[in-house]
Amino acid sequence: MPAAEATDVPAGAQPGVLQDCEALADFAFENTVITSAETVPSGELTNRGEPIGEHCKVTGHMNERVSPVDQQTYRIGFEMRLPKDWNGRYLYQANGGLDGTVVPALGTVGGGESGLQVGMAVISSDAGHSSAQNPTFGVDPQARLDYGYQAVGALTPTAKSLVEAGYGRGPDYSYMTGGSNGGRHTMVGASRYADEYDGFLAVAPGFNLPQAAVAQVWGAQQWATVADGTDLKTALTQDERQVVADAILSRCDRLDGLEDGMVQASERCKKVFRFERDVPTCDAERDGTCLTAEQKDVVAKVFSGAETSTGESIYSSFPYDPGLTQAGWGNWKFDAPLTRDSSAYGYIFGTPPDAPALETLPDYALNLDIDQAAQSIYQSDGTYTESAMEFMTPPELDRMDSLQAEGGKLMVIHGAADGVFSVNDTASWYERLDKANQNKAEDFARYFEVPGMGHVRGGVATDQYDALASLVGWVEQGSAPQQLTAWVNPANTELPADWSTERSRPLCVYPATARYQSGDPESASSFRCTGDKPQKADR
Structure with a gap:
């Protein structure tokens, strides 16, 4: 699939240019310490074989403290990458597992597009503890809360202030994405922080993780x-x-x-x-x-x-x-x-x-x-x-009232062969959400199942897709995604030998599923999503 270009800016978000990377070393925010701000040249990082453009990498931490329970030092570590050529958007990259590591803030989603690559400013964090503190951080009450949801709440204003310091203005639109525990973070964000973000993309979300x-x-x-x-x-x-x-x-x-x-x-x-x-x-x-x-x-x-x-x-x-x-x-x-x-x-x-x-x-x-x-x-x-179950799960799971009130959008993607978080749980949640909203949940939330896909990715499946662009189009242009196109990863060694390395399939809005019509059996264009509710106008 072709890589997205940083110049592809939908109406609504206005581009900008990074003013001075090194000056961000002096960025000041409450309870926040910046440890470095350095320019990363174009091409030093790549995604899908394409270069990621020049950007500024800012690292730091906030809310450092010593636990009265285990006497360990805790703090919320983060890095933020701000592209030289900015598309006016900010992305919170929620990470998986037990967290504890500041994963590079690239904003990669579903094996497809990278938020940083298309011009978004992206933040990543360790959710309030180090990898050396996994899993023992759980004995500290505040570390539990940071891991569950409070690190996101603390980092969001910091990130937006960094954007303003770097570009002279705040983001026009803000997004949040992640897979697994990061998908849980994202759905919690849609419940707790809908006033701070416009769109949410959750992959294999373990929203009932406990x-x-x-x-x-x-x-x-x-x-x-x-x-x-x-x-x-x-x-x-x-x-x-x-x-x-x-x-x-x-x-x-x-x-x-x-x-x-x-x-x-x-x-x-x-x-x-x-x-x-x-x-x-x-x-x-x-x-x-x-x-x-x-x-x-x-x-x-x-x-x-x-x-x-x-x-x-x-x-x-x-x-x-x-x-x-x-x-x-x-x-x-x-x-x-x-x-x-x-x-x-x-x-x-x-x-x-x-x-x-x-x-x-x-x-x-x-x-x-x-x-x-x-x-x-x-x-x-x-x-x-x-x-x-209080600090880990979305408090508005079955209604998403705050998301609706703020006009936000939520997309959820889940593999049918996930071995830890069940698509049955996700489908059941979506059905409850739809019922609670008079069968109109698709106005603000859409769910897609991926046949054969394992946890987040992999398996005998078309597990690669560009979903972030679809979310942006929905939020900023009102173009609700009717389906996504997914394709195989040619490097996936678990694919059957008789599958084409060009195989693609549509991912349908739940409860619709893909049915073959005619034509090339390896192409998504030969399928149609069927069994769905009557189509509605884009919102």
Whole structure:
């Protein structure tokens, strides 16, 4: 796909020129320290093989303090990159995982366009702690809150003031984007900071992250019952995952009008695919061509969604998608629960934190009291005054009143084969949002599912897309996205050999899905989004 040009400025945003990079070393803002301001020449950085233009890289930190709980020094580290040729826009880049690292502020989204490359001023932060403090920062109450939402609130006025100092005026439009935990940050931003931003783009958003973390640990305990020792990957091997994927494709591939190794008709697939019936059961020993009855029981439980011992739901169910063959799916299901998810719960989401010794995390996960953990993420006390479900999740999740009142727009993109955050959860949220807004949620929020895509990217999928430009067009020109065009990453080694490296598909506004019409089966132009609500005028 061609790289966007910095000169492509839609009506509404006015370009500007950076005045003096080095002078920004003297930028002054409350509780903020600038540590450097240096010019980065054009071409030193690239995106999609194209040079990123000359810009100013400003680094600093704010709100430094010593915790009264663990005596650690905390501060919100950041970098901001301000292009010499500015397009009048500012972008907050929300980062993933447990944060803790100031990722380069390039504003790259979905393997497509880079905000910095097209002329946006971009900020990135560590959300209030260092990587060396992961996950133990969770014992500090303020570090929890910064990670959840307060770092964004503190950094936003700082970033806008830096823009004003660099260009002589503030941004005409402000945007926020991120994937995974960054997608959660973005949806929290749409709820808490809609007065500061005009548009939000969330990818694979873990907006119920505390629930998902507990569910992941619960899943590990299920896998352990059919695994070989402590190696959870043996619970469902690569060959066995392929057996499941083949069964899904056998039933569902052709439902969208084309047999192409993809399942576009996801809702129809849920009706025709039956895991127990369609996946072969072993008559004897496991040999990679079938699943034992015990394995099938565990797989069915995991896909149905985590529950307490009394049957209360902890987190969402997952759809059966052939993308479960990808390496990333296995990593999230079998490796992450023993380390990332168990540490996130043990230090950050549980109240009070269990703070298990880091070398004991796998044992901690496999022996965790799930009923107690499912309650703990909703608890607070005199020290931890907000529960994890309060400081991590968007407070206006099912209405987005502030976003509507401010005239903001939200785009959400999620892969159907995400192994940690379920598209079923995201679809359920969007349906509740639509119902709460008299079936008019698409006036301000649009959701797109990506068949086969794993967590944020990857998998047997067309997982590359330019969404930031569509968001800008919606916010500034009122051109609501009716669909996005997605294409394969030729460097993706998990793509089948018979797929064209030029394959593209439309991503449809939920609940519509892509159906083949006629023409080149490798081209998005040969498909049409169907099954959607009646089209409305652009807003």
